[in-house]
Amino acid sequence: MRGALWQLGQSITRRLAQADKKAVARRYFASEADLKKTVLYDFHVAHGGKMVPFAGWSMPIQYKDSIMDSTINCRENGSLFDVSHMCGLSLNGKDCIPFLEKLVIADVAGLAPGTGTLTVFTNEKGGAIDDSVITKVTDDHIYIVVNAGCRDKDLAHIEEHMKSFNAKGGQVSWHIHDERSLLALQGPLAAPVLQHLTKEDLSKLYFGEFRILDINGSRCFLTRTGYTGEDGFEISVPSENAVDLAKAILEKSEGKVRLTGLGARDSLRLEAGLCLYGNDMEQHITPVEAGLTWAIGKRRKAEGGFLGAEVILKQLAEGPKIRRVGFSSSGPPPRSHSEIQDEKGTNIGEITSGGFSPCLKKNIAMGYVKSGLHKAGTKVKIVVRGKAYDGVVTKMPFVPTKYYKPS
Numbered sequence: 001m002r003g004a005l006w007q008l009g010q011s012i013t014r015r016l017a018q019a020d021k022k023a024v025a026r027r028y029f030a031s032e033a034d035l036k037k038t039v040l041y042d043f044h045v046a047h048g049g050k051m052v053p054f055a056g057w058s059m060p061i062q063y064k065d066s067i068m069d070s071t072i073n074c075r076e077n078g079s080l081f082d083v084s085h086m087c088g089l090s091l092n093g094k095d096c097i098p099f100l101e102k103l104v105i106a107d108v109a110g111l112a113p114g115t116g117t118l119t120v121f122t123n124e125k126g127g128a129i130d131d132s133v134i135t136k137v138t139d140d141h142i143y144i145v146v147n148a149g150c151r152d153k154d155l156a157h158i159e160e161h162m163k164s165f166n167a168k169g170g171q172v173s174w175h176i177h178d179e180r181s182l183l184a185l186q187g188p189l190a191a192p193v194l195q196h197l198t199k200e201d202l203s204k205l206y207f208g209e210f211r212i213l214d215i216n217g218s219r220c221f222l223t224r225t226g227y228t229g230e231d232g233f234e235i236s237v238p239s240e241n242a243v244d245l246a247k248a249i250l251e252k253s254e255g256k257v258r259l260t261g262l263g264a265r266d267s268l269r270l271e272a273g274l275c276l277y278g279n280d281m282e283q284h285i286t287p288v289e290a291g292l293t294w295a296i297g298k299r300r301k302a303e304g305g306f307l308g309a310e311v312i313l314k315q316l317a318e319g320p321k322i323r324r325v326g327f328s329s330s331g332p333p334p335r336s337h338s339e340i341q342d343e344k345g346t347n348i349g350e351i352t353s354g355g356f357s358p359c360l361k362k363n364i365a366m367g368y369v370k371s372g373l374h375k376a377g378t379k380v381k382i383v384v385r386g387k388a389y390d391g392v393v394t395k396m397p398f399v400p401t402k403y404y405k406p407s
Contacts, residue, residue, distance in 0.1 A: 084239075119134050327366070380392065
């Protein structure tokens with residue numbers, strides 16, 4: 001997960017444009033045989049997908065169009081992403097909610113059935129083990145999607161605590177949905193295109209809500225959410241039906257919704273000001289420092305009861321020492337680990353994600369700075385390849401979000 005996908009995509013794009021393509025192929029595709037493949041792998045290759053190693057999987061970084069063009073097309077029309085490398089799981093049992101609340105910052109009990117939220121799995125020091133979208137399907141069924149690169153440590157963490165919880169009389173079990181694939185349909189055409197494939201009235205399904213319904217003839221988990229800042233859906237589909245669903249979505253869009261790779265997915269999430277775990281969030285970064293205080297339920301702020309609560313509640317009361325903020329800058333695009341300085345040249349922080357925004361046509365970035373230097377409009381210097389360039393702290397999201405919410 002380390003290193004922004006944008007940087008990987010741009011690196012591959014530049015190299016593939018050069019003459020020695022065989023050398024590039026050897027470098028990036030040499031470990032292909034050792035990588036896991038989603039059920040859509042052959043579908044990606046047939047559609048021109050440039051496959052690269054990512055979190056142990058062979059995934060498309062882009063297709064025949066450029067990362068810039070596919071980013072813009074998502075915002076203007078729509079994109080279909082294969083995100084089957086991510087891990088979906090269900091917690092079941094009468095105690096699944098109190099169990100999960102020991103591990104995450106969300107007010108899970110306060111969620112209405114069929115609704116979800118972004119949350120963070122924390123460690124004993126308040127740091128982020130992973131960020132995740134959780135959904136209360138019913139009072140005894142929680143659906144969770146965790147990041148591909150964090151799957152092993154997340155599952156080990158959950159299992160360890162579940163065994164301890166059940167040993168003390170709790171009743172919670174789990175099922176890991178390896179029999180399912182996950183597609184993300186994003187952009188302004190997401191809802192009208194998907195509506196062709198289901199009888200459910202999608203106009204009644206709002207951002208953060210969840211349904212189990214038939215889509216293109218198969219039973220799917222549908223969440224109105226995404227990682228682009230656009231309206232859209234994540235669709236958990238039985239793996240044997242995943243290719244047919246992808247084909248149907250592309251066909252119903254009449255070519256306007258395009259298959260889109262991880263390169264554009266990264267530029268889209270950066271424009272939306274969303275964290276990439278391994279870059280913008282780490283095990284030593286708390287949700288408060290990461291700007292995710294809003295994800296800590298009001299009741300949880302009062303009661304605690306989750307791992308690292310003492311550290312996090314202290315930060316809420318006293319303020320964190322560092323904060324995640326956005327930047328715009330001149331010169332070359334900032335990259336992960338670029339130094340941030342004040343106007344006198346003193347180090348005040350570090351960039352965690354950065355790149356050129358295809359939609360805004362300027363450099364944008366996220367990073368951490370010392371508290372007190374985090375306010376929008378604060379002038380900074382960002383060091384790229386040994387040279388300092390002008391930058392300014394900028395409010396996020398950089399591109400306005402378009403989530404579908406009740407008016």
